[in-house]
Structure formats: structure tokens, C-alpha cells
Amino acid sequence: MKTTKRKILKELANAVAMMDEARSADLAREALKAGIDPYEVLVDGLCKGMKLVGQRYEQGEYFVPELLLCTDAMYAGIDVLRPHLNCESVGTSGKAVIGVVRDDIHDIGKNLVTIMLEAFGFEVRDLGRDVPLRDFITEAIKLDAHMICMSVLMSTAMRGMEEIIRMLKAEGVRKNFKVLVGGGPVSQAFATRIGADGYATNAVAAARKATQLRRTSR
């Protein structure tokens, strides 16, 4: 049983990393049939596959198209597991709201961070692109989020990131959330200057940073 379980989970991770949606769904079904805990299938099969994908992306072996298709493969497996997952028992690494700040419509980077956050076990509410500044705070409070993640590609929209942190402070809720920023023109120096808690250069690094920040969040 142990060997079978290890084999199925390994193959499942590989199916995700090889962008194979059909195989991912089949293996998820096979795992359930073999009596493997759906939560284990999720974490040690599908999410593990996405972490492998993240490594290949960071090493320059995979680019965004591969990353997107691996994500589809991961979700094909999740769709099979969904009816069997008890949401209460699954637990999460934390909750995050994410969006592209107002006056910017470039959302590929934000979408990748969303995917990687989910692969790292976060519950994510994706607010989309060109998001009004107020919505980041309102939705974070509504979700009882631990983290607010903001992305931009246009340098003009960077001002919105700073403004959101100012609003959080003015409303006395800054300590309730870790703030993670990223995107083309954003730098560590900028993140430090505006008082963000974290900055990352790519989606995988962002998920790692979020995990690290979560350890010190409320």
C-alpha cells in the first residue's frame, strides 16, 4: 500500500509538471480509489508537482506558457478531489487577497502569484486587475485575510501601493495584514520605502515570501 501510494503521488506530481491534464485527473481518481486521503493527494501530489514546476521556472527551463498549462493540470486534479475534500479539515497556510492596483490592467504576473500561493496552501481571493484601492482593504477585512498582495506593471500605478499602506495605517489596521508587493518596476528599495512587509521578483519567490511572512503574522 505504501509503495502504491508513493508511486501514485509521485506520478501525480509528474503529471502536473508535464502539463498533462488528463493524466492528472486520472491519477487523482486512482489515488482516491486506492484509499489515499484526498488532502494528501492535494498536498503531496498536486501541490508538490507545482513546486517542481516553480523550480523549473526559476531555473529558466519553463516559461509562462508552461507554468499556465501546469496550473491547468493541477486544477484538473483538484476538480476530481473537490467533492471529497472536507474544507474544514483541509486548513490553509493562510488567507490572502491579491490584485493589480488601479490604473493597471497587466495581470499575468498577478495570476501566476495567485497560482503559486494556492500551490503553497493559501486561500486566495483574487480581486482582478485595475482594482480600486479601497477594495484591497475592504476585501481583506471581509476575508479576515492575513496578507494583502499587490502587483503592478505600470510605474504610475506604484503610487497606489503606497496609498493603500497609508490607508491601512490611517485606519489603524496596518498590523492586521502583511503586505506583499511585486511587479516589473517594483524593487526591494521601493517596498522598503513604502513600508511593505515583503517583495519578490517572481511568482515562486512571492509564494515563498508569503509563507515566511505568515509565520510572523497575527
Add this chain to the structure above:
Amino acid sequence: MIDFAARDSMSVKERSEALINGAPLDRVPFDPCACGVAARVYGIDRGKFYRNPEEAFAAGIQFMKAYPWMNTCPAYGWADKGAWEFGGKIFWPDGDRFIAPFSEPLITKPSDVGSLPDPDPESAGMIPLVDRFNDLSRRHGFAACLPGGTPTTFSAAIVGKVNLLKWLIRYPEAVHRLQRKVTDFMLRVAEKTIAKFGALNCSMECATPMESNQLISPRMFVEFAKPYIREILGYYLSKGVRRATVHLCGDHTANLKHWVDIPLPPRTVFFIGQEMDLEKTGQLMGKGHILAGNLDTGTLQNGNSRQVFDEARRCLTIGKRHPGGFILMPGCELPPGIPLENIEAVAQALYEHGYY
């Protein structure tokens, strides 16, 4: 206000011509690549600017007068092109938004590529607006613009960026069919524009955001983008177009070697993003082409005057060494919300470090 006139020994026009001809210059030219800032200085919002080419042109003229030390001329256009031209909807940045026009994907299934129309090169999407702008440009002695962007940019707008990226692997034939359709459209517009204004009075800017290695691999660039870029630029060259700018938007380091056999006129301007290494890119481009760009737009928008000065000095120090010539430019469009004192900081750096 810095008095460039006291030190300049060339007019803006003389400096531009000398650069194109590979002749010595008094100093590095600064091209701001400014649409949004021109609108702001002129006092209109970007919705009005982009909807009305006449207003955009007037804004460009006023911007030239406000900043006579810049090598600039009226500019008009936006990056998210293609969907409107093929029958989709455009969204205008009305209400003082700091954003350019944008569209939503027109189709989302590979099987729908065959049903896309063949848009009219006279009336589709932004074409009539660009044509009106070109009329004004020619009347004032500036070049008319040929269709900018690349087929991949258009295709991404038509099917959505995420879909296009996935299709590169899942449906490569559909991507080629789409690229073919878009390329044919761009060639029809180019033919009409060249026939109207004459090749020597036209310039082309080939902006390449979707080809960035932050999105796709060099292998994908070679397979899906390069053949169509080659075809369009080859057409321009064969028709006698002599003024060209290639905007490598984002990081194209791994693609650079593949530009070597793309047909370009001599002294093409390679306008590069801040993500690229100015020195190494210059070395790869060689002295036959002009190097431009690289000023970090995040610093321009959010840095203080000292940081902007240092950033401009960095670019000038490296750029001046490029034997093909250098134009100081932002890594992409000048941020529309840039603090005006940061423009002065660029001027200060140019004054102190930009002279040869």
C-alpha cells in the same frame, strides 16, 4: 530651468540627423516617449487625448515647446492593439485615469480563429485615428507612423494574453493561423500608409512586449514571433522605409541573438527596457545601430530627484560609450504621473554628463 542653449552647439533637428547619419553629436539626445505626460501638461485627460488625435497632436506640440531640450515630437498610439481592429471593444481611459486604452479578448477558442474577419485597412479600429494623426504629422514635417507593435501583440489582444501563451504549446497551428491573419492585416495597413505618405516620410516603431523572455522562451520567439516580424520589417525595408525603432519592452536578453538576421534599416534605434543590461545589449547590437532607453521608470515615477539624477547618469555613462550612438530614454513610456521635478533631474544629469 537649465539653459541648454548656452552649451548646445546643435539644434534638436541637427542632433537627430547627425545621430541617424552616424556623425558626431554635441550631446546625448533625450527622447521622453511621452503620451500620457504630454496629455497631462496640455491639461486634458488621457481619454480625451486618445479619442482625439488632433488634441493629442496639439498636446505633443505644446510638450515640445515646454521642453525644448528634448528630442521629441508629437506621439500617438497605445500598446493594447488588435482586438478593436478585428471587431472587439475598446475601453477609453476617461475620468483622468493614468492608463492607456485597453480591450477585452474577442475570441477565446482556437476554432474561432477561422471566423475572424479581414478588417478594412482604412476603417478598422484605431487606423482612422492614426491616419488623422499622420496627416497632421506630415503637415508639420514629422514622419507618419506605420503600424506599430508586432503581430504577437495584436494576437494577444484578440484571444487574450493567457490564452495565446497557452496556445503556443497546446494549439501551435491556431497561433500560426492567427499570426498569419494579423500579419496580412498589418501589411495591408502598411501598404496603404506608404502609398499615401511615401516610404521616406514614414517611420515604424516595432514594440515587442509579448516577446519578452519574462513571458516566452527564445525558442518560442523564433518559432511563433520572429517569422512574422521578419516578414513585416522585410516589407518595410523593401518599400524603402529608412526610419525604424525596435522597442524591446521587458527583458529580451535571450532573444537578442535572433535579431541579427531580421531585416532592419541601418541605424535602427534599439530602445530597451530597464530590465536589460545597457552595456551588453549595446555590444550585441554593434555600431550599426543606435542604442536607447534603459532609464528605470520606477525610479522616474517614485524616486527623488537625487535618485533620478543618479539613474540618468548611470545610463549616460554607459550609453555614451556605445559606438553606434545613444539616446537617453525611459525603459518604456515616460510614466504619466511622473513628478515634474524628476524631469528636471533628468535634464540636470544630461547637462552635467550628457555632452561628448
